[in-house]
Amino acid sequence: MIYQGNAITVAKNGEGIARLTFDLKDESVNKLSAAVIEELGEAVKALQGESDLQGLVIDSAKEVFIVGADITEFHGVFEKDEAFLVEMNQRVHAIFNAIEDLPFPTVTAINGIALGGGCEVALTTDYRVMADSARLGLPETKLGILPGWGGCVRLPRLIGADNAIEWIAGGTENKAAAALKMGAVDAVVPGDQLEDAALDLLTRAARGELDYRARRAEKTSPLKLGPIEQMMAFETAKGYVAGKAGPHYPAPVESIKVIQKGAGESRERAQAIEAKAFAKLAKTDVCFNLVGLFLNDQLVKKKAGKYAQQVAPIRQAAVLGAGIMGGGIAYQSASKGTPILMKDIKEEALELGLKEARKLFAKQAERGKLTTEQMAEKLSHIRPTLSYGDFGHIDLVVEAVVENPKVKEAVLTELEDQVDEATILTSNTSTISIDRLAQNLKRPENFCGMHFFNPVHRMPLVEVIRGEKTSGTAVAATVAYARAMGKTPIVVNDCPGFLVNRVLFPYFGGFSLLMKQGADFQRVDKLMEKFGWPMGPAYLLDVVGMDTAVHAGEVMAEGFPERMGSLGGGAKGESQSAIQLMFENDRLGQKNAKGFYAYEEDKKGKPKKVVDEAAIALVKEVAKEHRELSDEEIIARMMVPLCLETVRCLEDGIVGSAAEADMALIYGIGFPPFRGGALRYIDALGVAEFVAQAERLAEELGPLYAPTETLRRMAADGSRFYA
Structure with missing residues (x-):
C-alpha cells in the first residue's frame, strides 16, 4: 500500500501500475470535501515518492465516480474574503497539476457520475475511459459560480472552445456517447470492462503506441485559436448565453470570459484567471442563494425519500377525470413506468386525455428522447375506461374532476365503494379543504390531497396534503408515487389554499x-x-x-x-x-x-x-x-x-x-x-x-x-x- 486515508487509497500491482481509489468512508457517494482534497494532496506526494511506477489509474469503489465538491461546505467557505478563496483554489490547482505532471501515463476510469470537481479530477489525467451508463459534466454555473479547479482551462484544450462553452455555460450533464464524440473521453465501454480498458490504455502508452506526452502538452499549452477564430468562438457565444441566462445569472457569461482570457495563456496563468473569477462569483448574493437552493432541494428530497421507504412502490395507479389535466397525470405516470387507468364518464373526455398524452409522447420522440417503439410501449401503459371494472386492483387513485366540492365529494364517495380497503384515494384539488372532502368517506385515513401544478409534465412540485384523519401510510404512499412520477413532493397540512x-x-x-x-x-x-x-x-x-x-x-x-x-x-x-x-x-x-x-x-x-x-x-x-x-x-x-x-x-x-x-x-x-x-x-x-x-x-x-x-x-x- 502506497497510501491509506479515510477517502483515498493508493496501491501498486505487480506490473508497477498504481491505483488511486476514491472510497469515502460512511458515505454513499464520493465528495471532494476540504479533508478529501487534503488527502488527495498527500496521496499525490506518496506517488511522487515512488521510483518504479509505470502508470496510474484513478477510479472509484462506489457506484459513482465523484459527484463533485462537498456543497455543504460552500456557505462557510464562501464567507471568507476573495484573497482566501483565490489562495484556496490555487492550492487545489497545485495538487491537480501534480497529478497532470506525474512522470508516467495516467488514466481515469469513470464508472458513474463525475460532476464538477469529479470531472476536473478526471481532466487531470492523460486519458479517460467511461462506463456507458456514466455521466460527465461541469454544472457549477447552476450554483452561481464557475469551474474553479481547472475546468475552464483543461476542458477547452481537450474538446475545443465551442464545445467547452456549451458544457460549462450550460452546466449540462453529458452522456458517455456525447463525451466520446466531443473527445472528452477516449473510450466508452460496458461497466464490467472499465478496468481492462483503463489498463489497456496504460499498456499502449507505456509501449509507445500512444503518445501521452503529446496529449499532456496539448492540455497544458495555450489554445490554438487565431484572432478571428477567438472572436467567433467567444463574442458570439457571450451574446447568445447572456440572452439565455438573463441578467440575474452572471456565472455562464463570466465562464466564457475566463476561457477567453486564459485561451492564450500557459496553464498556471490561465488557472490564476480562473481562480480570481471563481472567488468573485462566490461572494455574490446569487451564488449564496443558489447554493442555499441546492441544499434545500437535497433536504426536501431526503425527507421525501424517508416517506417513500415506509411503503411498497405503487404498481398500478388510476386517474378519475380525463381531459387536459387527467391526460397530463396519465402521461407523467406512464412515462415514468407506473401503469395507469384513466376513467371518465364521457368517451370524448377520454379521447381528449389520450390526445394530450399522445401529444406529449410525440414531443419526446421528436426530440430523440424516445423511439417510436418506446413511445408506443409507454402509451400502452395508459388504459382508458368508462367503468370501475378494474378498480379492485388499484393501489392509488388520483381524483382530478372539476374543482367543485359537491362534485368531488360525490365522486370520491362513489369511488371508495369500488376499490380495495387498502387503496389510497387522493384529490388533485388546488383549494378545497381535504377535511371537507373526507367528511363523508368511510376510510378517511386512506385519503389525502395530491395537488399537481399545470402543466403537469413541466411543473416539478406536487403538494401532498395531510388531512386531520389522514394516516402516515396514505401520506407515504402518495409521496412515493409522486417521486416515482419524477416529481418533488412536499407534505403540507390542510388549510384553505394549502401552502402554494x-x-x-x-x-x-x-x-x-x-x-x-x-x-x-x-x-x-x-x-x-x-x-x-x-x-x-x-x-x-x-x-x-x-x-x-x-x-x-x-x-x-x-x-x-x-x-x-x-x-x-x-x-x-x-x-x-x-x-x-x-x-x-x-x-x-x-x-x-x-x-x-x-x-x-x-x-x-x-x-x-x-x-x-x-x-x-x-x-x-x-x-x-x-x-x-x-x-x-x-x-x-x-x-x-x-x-x-x-x-x-x-x-x-x-x-x-x-x-x-x-x-x-x-x-x-x-x-x-x-x-x-x-x-x-x-x-x-x-x-x-x-x-x-x-x-x-x-x-x-x-x-x-x-x-x-x-x-x-x-x-x-x-x-x-x-x-
Missing part, C-alpha cells in the same frame, strides 16, 4: 390594491419580471384563468377574512377588484384569448400576448386614486404580502421547514430561484428591515401587510430563518 395558493393569493391581493391606486398593470408586470418572476401578475392571472382566480379568491376570503376578505371580489362598486371586473366582462385570460392582454397564436400555435386597449380602459374603472409610486414601492406592495403569508404558513405548521416553504414557491409558482425563496429573501433584506417595511405599508393598506408577533420578535432579537 395560500401564499400566491396575497400576492394577487397586492396587485389588486395597486390597481385601485391607479398603477399601470403593464408597468407592474415589467417590474416583477425584471425582479425575476417568469411572468408578471397580470400575465400570470391570464394564464391561471380569471374564473379560477375568482373561485380561489373566494376560498381564501372565506378562510382568512381579515387579511383576504377583499380577494372574494364582491358586488360592483367600491370593493370590486380588477380580477373580478375581468371575470364579469368574460375576459378569462388565455382560455378565451382575452384578459389583461389579448392573445394571438404564434408560429408554433402557442398563445402570444398583445396589448389590448379594451383591457386597459376596463382596469381604469377600478382606480379610486392615482398615486405616483416608485419601482421600489411597487415591488414592496407585491412582495410583502406573499412573504408574510409564507411566514404565517411556517408559524401555523402548514409546512414543516423554511427549506420546504421556499422550495415549494420556487417549484410551484416560479419564485425567482436566484433570490432563494420568500424566507431567504426576508433574511437577505434583514428581518428588522422587512418588518419595518411591512409595518409602514400596514398603516396604509391594512392587515394583509401586518407582520406577525413572532416576526416582530425575530426582528428584535436578530433572528433569521436560515442559520
